[in-house]
Amino acid sequence: MTQTFDILVIGAGPAGVAAATAAAEGGLRVGVVDDNPSTGGQIWRRGAASPAAARRWMEQFESAAITRLMGWQVIDCLRLGPDGGVLRAEGNTPGGEAADLHFRRLILATGARERFLPFPGWTLPNVMGAGGLDAMVRGGLPIEAKRVVVAGTGPLLLAVAAHLKERGAQVMAICEQASPAQMAPLGWALLRQPSKLRQGMGYRWTTRKTPYLTRCWPLAALAESSVGESDGQNSQPRLRSVRLQREGRQWTVECDYLACGFHLIPNTELAALLGCAMRDGFIVTDEQMQTSMPGVWCAGEPTSIGGVECSLLEGQIAGLAAAGKTGAALALSKRRAGMQAFVEALERACRLDPRLRDLAAEETIVCRCEDVRMAALRGRSDGRDAKLHTRCGMGPCQGRICGGATEFLFGWRAGQVRPPLYPALVSSLMEEEAAGSVAGGAEYAVSEGIENV
Amino acid sequence: MTERASTALLSGGVALSVDGVIVQVPPGTTVAAAVCVAGAWTRRSVSGEPRAPLCGMGICLECRVSIDGAPYQRACQTLCAPGMQVSTCGEPALP
Ligand SMILES: Cc1cc2nc3c(=O)[nH]c(=O)nc-3n(C[C@H](O)[C@H](O)[C@H](O)COP(=O)(O)OP(=O)(O)OC[C@H]3O[C@@H](n4cnc5c(N)ncnc54)[C@H](O)[C@@H]3O)c2cc1C
Ligand code: FES
Numbered sequence: 001m002t003q004t005f006d007i008l009v010i011g012a013g014p015a016g017v018a019a020a021t022a023a024a025e026g027g028l029r030v031g032v033v034d035d036n037p038s039t040g041g042q043i044w045r046r047g048a049a050s051p052a053a054a055r056r057w058m059e060q061f062e063s064a065a066i067t068r069l070m071g072w073q074v075i076d077c078l079r080l081g082p083d084g085g086v087l088r089a090e091g092n093t094p095g096g097e098a099a100d101l102h103f104r105r106l107i108l109a110t111g112a113r114e115r116f117l118p119f120p121g122w123t124l125p126n127v128m129g130a131g132g133l134d135a136m137v138r139g140g141l142p143i144e145a146k147r148v149v150v151a152g153t154g155p156l157l158l159a160v161a162a163h164l165k166e167r168g169a170q171v172m173a174i175c176e177q178a179s180p181a182q183m184a185p186l187g188w189a190l191l192r193q194p195s196k197l198r199q200g201m202g203y204r205w206t207t208r209k210t211p212y213l214t215r216c217w218p219l220a221a222l223a224e225s226s227v228g229e230s231d232g233q234n235s236q237p238r239l240r241s242v243r244l245q246r247e248g249r250q251w252t253v254e255c256d257y258l259a260c261g262f263h264l265i266p267n268t269e270l271a272a273l274l275g276c277a278m279r280d281g282f283i284v285t286d287e288q289m290q291t292s293m294p295g296v297w298c299a300g301e302p303t304s305i306g307g308v309e310c311s312l313l314e315g316q317i318a319g320l321a322a323a324g325k326t327g328a329a330l331a332l333s334k335r336r337a338g339m340q341a342f343v344e345a346l347e348r349a350c351r352l353d354p355r356l357r358d359l360a361a362e363e364t365i366v367c368r369c370e371d372v373r374m375a376a377l378r379g380r381s382d383g384r385d386a387k388l389h390t391r392c393g394m395g396p397c398q399g400r401i402c403g404g405a406t407e408f409l410f411g412w413r414a415g416q417v418r419p420p421l422y423p424a425l426v427s428s429l430m431e432e433e434a435a436g437s438v439a440g441g442a443e444y445a446v447s448e449g450i451e452n453v
Numbered sequence: 454m455t456e457r458a459s460t461a462l463l464s465g466g467v468a469l470s471v472d473g474v475i476v477q478v479p480p481g482t483t484v485a486a487a488v489c490v491a492g493a494w495t496r497r498s499v500s501g502e503p504r505a506p507l508c509g510m511g512i513c514l515e516c517r518v519s520i521d522g523a524p525y526q527r528a529c530q531t532l533c534a535p536g537m538q539v540s541t542c543g544e545p546a547l548p
Contacts, residue, residue, distance in 0.1 A: 035511050035530060036510070036511065036530060037530065037531070037532050042510065046481065071530070073511070092526070092527065092530050092531060094520045094521045094522070094523030094526055095521075095523050096523070113508060113510065113512045114508065116507070123498070123502055123504065125494050125503055125504065125505035126505060127507075128505075128506060128507055128508075128509065129507060129508050129509065131508075131509065131510070132506065132507055132508045132509035132510065133509065134509070135508075135509030135510050135529070136483075136485060136486055136489070136506055136509045136529070139481075139482060139483035139485060139486045139509070139529065140478055140479060140481065140482030140483060140486035140487070140490075140533075141485075141486040141489050141490070142490065237503070365498075365502075368498065368504070368507070368513070368515065369499075369514070370499060371498050371499045371500040371502070395514075396514040396517070396525075397512060397513050397514050400512050400513070401507070401508070401512065401513050423514070423525060
């Protein structure tokens with residue numbers, strides 16, 4: 001399949017929705033691609049509490065003349081020049097289908113993912129990300145009457161706890177690793193964003209019966225409960241309880257799920273593959289959200305983590321600028337400066353306590369794809385060295401999960417990005433022009449080689 | 454059949470098979486959620502640990518399963534369809 005667009009947007013979260021809607025107003029051919037089967041990104045998709053503003057955006061987006069390719073992931077860039085380029089995407093349907101997406105201008109709105117830190121037991125089933133468990137519940141996982149411990153760092157914890165509570169979960173504790181002093185500037189910044197403040201207070205009201213513990217984190221996820229009962233000999237291990245620590249005190253809480261995420265890290269792999277310049281892990285843009293690559297704009301979380309309003313504004317700016325409406329884009333970009341204080345306060349509030357580096361024991365798995373343990377990684381000089389000697393980061397997630405951990409644990413930076421961006425059918429990568437359905441192909445390529453499955 | 458499954462059936466639920474066990478889920482349910490409802494894990498790690506979904510958003514690939522014979526499908530990014538045949542590598546968990 002081949003499709004041609006004036007403007008192609010990657011990601012259908014708030015940033016991508018705003019970008020596509022703004023760009024489509026001028027009658028240009030606009031396309032949006034997203035890996036997920038439904039639109040709305042991490043926050044708006046599938047039954048999240050949608051405030052009026054969210055509904056307005058989604059209505060505009062749904063009624064605009066935009067081609068929506070949902071359930072497609074961009075896996076490679078075939079060509080990029082000043083006058084446009086071609087991306088290859090693969091459909092998430094069993095059997096696989098590939099498409100070549102031609103564009104004149106490109107807007108990257110690829111969002112962010114959670115950071116995970118290894119601790120004993122974090123690979124047990126039912127230990128998930130905080131946003132991860134929330135996404136699973138929105139995808140139909142029954143949570144009513146289940147006991148959940150929410151842990152990690154960032155405002156997402158409170159949002160997730162409130163949402164799970166509304167769905168009938170019993171939220172046992174919210175454990176925030178940060179100290180109150182570290183979070184204070186965020187409180188000040190929120191005073192200048194009354195809508196966000198109201199939302200936060202609403203989340204806390206919903207979860208008022210749950211303790212919100214600062215400087216608190218999980219020491220271990222356990223397959224046994226505190227009263228010593230454990231699964232029978234032949235059964236599979238599963239999460240029974242979590243051992244928590246707060247300022248010298250340690251205790252165990254029984255639960256069915258541990259939802260644990262340490263704030264967000266930007267999805268910059270596609271931008272990096274295209275050659276966009278980066279600073280401190282984020283994509284660099286000018287005031288109109290244009291990257292260092294001509295014809296490529298970037299909006300939302302890959303440029304900074306600033307919440308949904310920030311992603312929306314950046315999306316609008318990028319959409320207008322890519323559609324050639326420079327004046328309107330520049331007028332909006334003045335408002336972006338006002339959001340910077342929040343972005344900085346958020347970054348500071350989520351800075352990780354160095355003691356979290358000691359959570360992983362020697363035998364704790366750090367790279368879940370290849371089961372590489374902490375002991376094997378000690379003494380390696382950098383990510384590349386670790387990859388060569390231990391296979392850390394060489395599995396199907398391509399280092400997206402362990403990379404966030406090893407960056408914090410050892411200071412390793414992500415290496416060069418190579419296609420495919422996600423494991424893809426070899427046939428999807430080889431065809432000169434992307435063809436339709438490929439029958440029976442079962443050879444998958446991850447960036448470091450081919451895996452037969 | 455659980456109360457939930459029968460509700461799903463009454464409200465036009467979707468029936469699919471997870472490792473040969475028929476599960477009924479409401480429309481719009483992801484395969485990852487259906488696998489959990491069926492009490493199964495999604496895969497076994499290279500050293501044999503049972504694994505289940507972690508990120509819920511298509512990044513970690515812990516949720517990969519075979520769907521209708523096609524391996525390596527991310528269950529969290531795939532919606533259940535009637536008659537779908539899902540197979541995991543893990544053994545079913547006890548309830
Ligand atoms: C449970 C939860 C609750 C939250 N609550 C709040 C809140 O109350 N207030 C707030 O301000 N913020 C909240 N957030 C944060 C919020 O998610 C972000 O602010 C917002 O979603 C960012 O929008 P975005 O468009 O930049 O990125 P995203 O929403 O992450 O969208 C990016 C999209 O790009 C897609 N994508 C990425 N790479 C590719 C590729 N290669 N091919 C195809 N598609 C791709 C992804 O699938 C994704 O759908 C919450 C987040 C979560 C998870
Ligand atoms: S749960 Fe992480 S990819 Fe599906």
